[in-house]
Amino acid sequence: AQSVTQLGSHVSVSEGALVLLRCNYSSSVPPYLFWYVQYPNQGLQLLLKYTSAATLVKGINGFEAEFKKSETSFHLTKPSAHMSDAAEYFCAVGGNTGGFKTIFGAGTRLFVKA
Amino acid sequence: DVKVTQSSRYLVKRTGEKVFLECVQDMDHENMFWYRQDPGLGLRLIYFSYDVKMKEKGDIPEGYSVSREKKERFSLILESASTNQTSMYLCASSKHLEGHEQYFGPGTRLTVT
Numbered sequence: 382a383q384s385v386t387q388l389g390s391h392v393s394v395s396e397g398a399l400v401l402l403r404c405n406y407s408s409s410v411p412p413y414l415f416w417y418v419q420y421p422n423q424g425l426q427l428l429l430k431y432t433s434a435a436t437l438v439k440g441i442n443g444f445e446a447e448f449k450k451s452e453t454s455f456h457l458t459k460p461s462a463h464m465s466d467a468a469e470y471f472c473a474v475g476g477n478t479g480g481f482k483t484i485f486g487a488g489t490r491l492f493v494k495a
Numbered sequence: 496d497v498k499v500t501q502s503s504r505y506l507v508k509r510t511g512e513k514v515f516l517e518c519v520q521d522m523d524h525e526n527m528f529w530y531r532q533d534p535g536l537g538l539r540l541i542y543f544s545y546d547v548k549m550k551e552k553g554d555i556p557e558g559y560s561v562s563r564e565k566k567e568r569f570s571l572i573l574e575s576a577s578t579n580q581t582s583m584y585l586c587a588s589s590k591h592l593e594g595h596e597q598y599f600g601p602g603t604r605l606t607v608t
Contacts, residue, residue: 390535415596424499424585424599425538471537475593482553483597485530485538 383408383474387486395494400444400459402489404472407453413475414455415483416446420468428470431455442466467493498522499600501586507606514573516603518586526592527569529553529561532583532602544569545592576607 388403406412413432417425429440436448446457455472469490475483502517520527526545530538530553540553542561550561558580562570569588573580583604587597 413593417599422504422601424587424601425597426599427596430596482540487535487537 383412383482383484385472385474385484385486387470387472387489389489390487391490391492393492393494394462396464397461400457400462400466400491402457402470402472402491404446404455404457404486405453406455406472406474408474414446414448415473415475416440416444416455416457417471417473417485418442418468419471419488425471428457462491462493464493464495467491499586499588499598501584501600501603503603504601505604505606507608508573508576509608510577512573512576512607514576514605514607516571516573516584516586516605518569518571518600519567520569520586520588520598521567522588522590522598523566524588524590524598525566526589527563528587528589528597529559529569529571530585530587531555532585538585541571576605578607581605581607 384407386405415430416428419425429438431438431448439445444459469488471488472486473483499520528543529541544550544563560572583602585602586600589595589597
C-alpha cells in the first residue's frame with residue numbers, strides 16, 4: 382500500500398527566507414510523486430511532478446523538489462519565499478502498477494511573514 | 496486553458512435533504528473524481544469514474560452516490576444529508592489514471608445543519 386506523510390501541518394518563514402516543506406512516501410514500486418498548491422478558496426493546482434525522468438524536478442513559481450529513493454523523500458523547496466507563496470501545499474503519491482489511486486498527504490500550511 | 500467547474504461554491508442544506516453537486520470539465524478527460532477535504536485529513540477519495548456510466552468506490556463512499564451520464568459531467572449525490580457530511584468537496588479530472596496530474600475545480604463548501 383502507498384502512503385504519504387507530510388512533516389509539519391504548519392510552517393512559518395520570513396519573506397526572502399528558504400522554504401522547505403517535507404514529504405516522505407511509502408511505496409512498494411517506483412512511484413509517481415506530485416506537489417500541489419491550494420490558495421485560499423480555490424482548488425488544488427499542480428506545482429510539479431516526478432515521473433522518474435530526473436531526480437530534481439523544477440516546477441512553477443520557483444519551486445523545486447528532489448526525489449531521494451534512499452530516504453523515500455520528496456521535499457519541496459524554494460530559495461526565497463514571497464508573500465504570495467502563502468497557501469496550503471499537498472504532497473501526493475500515485476502508483477504505476479495498474480492501481481488508480483493518488484494518495485494525498487494531510488497538507489502543510491505555509492505562512493510567510495513580512 | 497483547462498477548466499473544471501463546480502455548480503456551487505457554497506451550499507447550505509438541512510439534515511435529510513437530498514443534495515446534488517455537479518462538476519463539468521472541458522478537457523475531454525476520461526477520468527473524474529470526487530474528494531472531500533477536511534482539516535488535518537487531506538483529500539479523501541469518495542468515488543471516481545473512468546468512463547461514461549462507469550464508477551468505482553473510493554475510500555469513503557458511504558452515504559454518497561455518483562452519476563456520469565456524459566463524459567464531461569460527474570455528479571455527486573448525498574441521498575440524505577447528515578451533519579457529518581459538512582465539508583469541502585473537490586472535483587477533479589485527469590487524462591489517464593496512472594502518473595498523470597489531476598485538474599481540480601474550485602470546490603464546494605457544503606454545510607449541513
